[in-house]
Amino acid sequence: MNKNVNSQYHRCEYRHNNFLLHEHSNLKEFKHDGSNQCWMRETKKIEDKYFCAFHMPENHEDEECQKLQSLTLRELIEEWNADKEINVFLMFGMRCGEIDFNGITFKSDAYFNESTFTGDTIFNKTIFSGSIHFGKSTFLRNPQFNKASFANNAFFDNVKFIEGASFGEATFYNNAIFFNAKFSQLTYFAESIFRKDAMFSGAKFNGYAFFYRCLFKKICAFESVAFNDVTNFNRTEIYIGPDMGRCSFKKAPSFHDVSMSQSVIFREARFSDVISEDAAANYRTLKVAMNKASNKIQEGVFYGLEQASLRNQPEAKFSFKLFSRLYEKSSNYGQSLTKPIRYFVSINTLFFFIYCCIKFPMTRIYEYVNSGLPNFGDNLSLVVSFIFSNIPSVFKIGSSTLVKDTFGDLSSFQQLLVSILALSQSLISITLITLFILAIRRIFKLN
Ligand SMILES: [Zn+2]
Helix, strand or coil: CHHHCCCCCCCCCCCCCCHHHHCCCCCHHCCCCCCCCEEECCCEEEECCEEEECCCCCHCCHHHHHHHHHHHHHHHHHHHHHHHCCCCCCCCCEEEECCECCCCCCCCCCCCCCCCECCCCEECCEEECCECCCCCCCCCCCCCCCCCCCCCCCCCCCCCCCCCCCCCCCEEECCEECCEECCCEEEEEEEEEEECCCCCCCECCCCCCECCCCEEEEEEECCCCCCCCCCECCEEEEEEEEEEEECCCCCCCCCCCCCCCCCCCCCEECCCCCCCCCHHHHHHHHHHHHHHHHHHHHHHHHHHHHHHHCCCCCCHHHHHHHHHHHHHHCCCCCCCCCCHHHHHHHHHHHHHHHHHHHHHHHHHHHHHHHHHHCCCCCHHHHHHHHHHHCCCCCHHHCHHHHHHHHHHHCHHHHHHHHHHHHHHHHHHHHHHHHHHHHHHHHHHCCC
């Protein structure tokens, strides 16, 4: 475009704060005298200064200006493409209405950093031969990049997509950088191909995140991403990762028929959905994937989420809900070694106090106050050995000799009460020991 620059054209006065000229070797060839001012045929004089249609002060934008934008930008790109010298296309901080780049080719690097796209923005089947830079830009309408191909790095870092974004069947031949991008409404990446690294860390998806049947050939980084709606990665192929560490998922993410690498990471990810209809199935899929990757801890996390989701389904039976809840509380679905032990100790301590109350009835409290507990040490050791002998002898509970040896003569009601208590103590203790052993097995088993 600069080749045809003629002195009769006015220079646009817009200056961009973060002009990158010195940082980018390609840009040295840029002919605009090392400044970031753009040359335009059509400029408007505003208070002694000239501005192009893309950099007009906001209160001076009018219909005429918007018409100029859509016509001129395509024209400028075509002119730039025709220029034999390879320069970069610079349009920092522009404000642009409707544009249609359907099928157009960008011959080299193009910079649209910190721009605002206010109208329909169409890049369908566009070929970006150089790197493309949209860093910190805002798209007010759903931009379309369907079937676009990005031959070099594509920078969409910190971009705000206010009304969704479409990248269906797009191909990223180099790195796709979407760090801290904010996606609202539907984000459509179905059947996109990422041949190099896909970097989405820190991004926010406030609408449906649709990554159906994508192909991630290199690093697939989604660290600390907030998925605030449905997340669909079904039938996606991922060669490295995905790294979903510290992500938050408002709805159970769907990863059905995904081929993931062994390096898949969900460390410290937060899942807040255990009620939606497909939550259990979604967690089950992830559980199986973690099992394949031999990631025991994460497998356990997804197993727990699956169980909690099943419990919340309307058709879940009461007994299932009860035992599921008990299993969660007592050992966190077999994930916790310390929980069963803690419960074992505290429950048996409780029974010890109950047995003591039977051994030393409160009705004789005056007697104890006056002359102390009778044979305190001996009686205490009797109760303790009663506790221990109960634990393994669930089928011998209530054997009258054992009860008699410990508590002396009891009324038949008291004898029945002690038998029931002993049975409960034994059953609970055996269950907790079993849960402890199962947790050891689950956590340390080889495969
Ligand atoms: Zn300008």
